[in-house]
Amino acid sequence: MRTSTGSRIVMHIDFDYFYAQCEEVRNPSLRGRPLTVCVFSGRTEDSGVVSTANYAAREHGVRSGIPIRIAKSRLAGISDAAFLPVDMSYYSEVSEKSMSLIQSFAGRFEQVGIDECFIDVSELASSFEVAKTLASQIKDSIKKSLGLTCSIGVAPNKMLAKIASDFQKPDGLTVIEPESLQNFIANLSVDKISGIGPKTSKRLGELGVKSISELAGLDQFKLVEEFGRKTGTFIHNAARGIDEEPVAESGESKQIARIITLKNDASTSVEMSNELRELCQSVLEIAKARKMAFKTVSVIIILSNLDQKSKSKTLKTHSNSLEPLHSTAQMLLNELMESDDSMRVRRLGVRLSDLQNTAGQNTISQFMGDLNGLS
């Protein structure tokens, strides 16, 4: 059933400063104090970056992605500041509980990353007003049973719901109704649209376009000419608040990657052979646990100047054994290192993609038998 206007009602639910909030829940004495959750690389004391910071830490300029040492310098002299290492298995546990709770409210559910999801509530809410009440109930329920706050956007589609959840945070609730959506998005910058990144923003800027209303003024034909049919049409629709993407159950992950920081920079592939083998074993273990076979292998290196390079190879068939993985990875790493002998490698990674589920898969002979109606 649809609402009387025929429009959908979609919510985007985004947990506030998720990792840091999880830590506050586990240890309430952290609340109100500047808290920084860190990824320590182990290379030297305090080398690594900030994963998440709570709002008290953000007031001091601590943000995701900055080096830990900068965060510490910005919080120097704040005696109650706390720095904790990431604890992914704990956050995953909290995430699973949170997502299950949300699903109990939802029709269709789509998880995005560890701390965000979309739900389609068209069937449950007869109006945006009802949906807003439902969103409040979801927030209350999450607060009461898990002690977490989140920000929710309610809108006629995923794109607008995401813009809405971002509009007021933390602990926000923003509704964009179909009647007011044009006004709501008109003055927002084009990069608020998920899918319009810096590259596209820059090109649009060169066309004199900064706001979404200016974007809506561009001719569809011109957009298609400039960006191609797919992207051009997407932009034309997005500028009008149109997005038909359904809320869809998220499938299996499309890639499995492991990346590490080396104890010391390396300049030859030989120096990294132990790490490379361990990375191969590690990604393969994850793939096997998920009953996935891979077809594409990539090796990623990050140089001392933080430039990133990668090389990948697609095999003839899917595989889930170590030998082809390791030999392919070794070959790719050799090729990467041969390209420039002055490179200093800081970080090394291996990625599997083009994944295929092997669970319950028939053997080839069974498959042939099925084709012939024999099994």
Place this chain on the structure above:
DNA sequence: GTATGCTTTCGGC
């Protein structure tokens, strides 16, 4: 020319 698929880079969290 356009669509499709593969490789590499980008950038969000």
Place this chain on the structure above:
DNA sequence: TTACGGCCGAAAGCATAC
């Protein structure tokens, strides 16, 4: 003074096929 993770999916850039 500088300081710098570990993932993921999507975009961009190419090559090839029709």
